[in-house]
Amino acid sequence: MPNHLKTIGLLILLLIGGIIGHLHWGWFFVFVLCFLLVEFYGAAYINSGYHLKALCKAETNEKVIALTFDDGPDNQTENILAMLRQNDVKATFFCIGHKIETKQDILRKIDKEGHTIGNHSYSHDFLFDLKNTNQFMEDLEMASQKIENTIGKKPVLFRPPYGVTTPGLARTVKKLGYITIGWNIRSLDTKIKDKQKLFERIKKRIKPGSILLMHDTIGGTEIVLQEVLDYLKTNNYKVVELHKMLNVKNYA
């Protein structure tokens, strides 16, 4: 049973209990507020697994880590690709369907260089989570279709835009058979301008089995990436492919 239905069930039980026990009406307000807070937390934090189970790390003691880049294909993607090539490591790129329309050559390059491409929705719009199940299905399939038309492979890995999950999205992902991928190191590279601070933030969070989230849309990310790769090497960490680390398929 989905978690949010359990929460609704619990709320109803509390309400019945409240009515029988003649609780003050103010308590009902408190119940509803708690419910909304739990729902909001569950939707906003992908690691909570509240609405949708997402793989956010690998359970391992081995010093391995997987790199992921969101929101491409973009103008910065080629800089990231060059850096990955120089260091001989593979990553996963969660790409946005509508961006592929004008950047098919970059998508092909990501694939040709041996990296994995995942689905990061077609629209990736701010109001993505207000869609109903049919609209989610249409959006996700459109993105996968763009990827398949360009590289000839259908992605299995899906990362929700902004990491936000809802019951409708959970139903869609289950129906379409995607594997949802989160992260346990959010670099905040789109917000933190100071590259040294950014590196420190990432460094502190590195653990065996980590999934690092970065973006191939920000100029200078490749410099921080090189610092991270150097740090990993010095500390005997191995950069591995995400799907292999999680023991799942990357394409259908």
Ligand SMILES: [Zn+2]
């Ligand atoms: Zn995104």
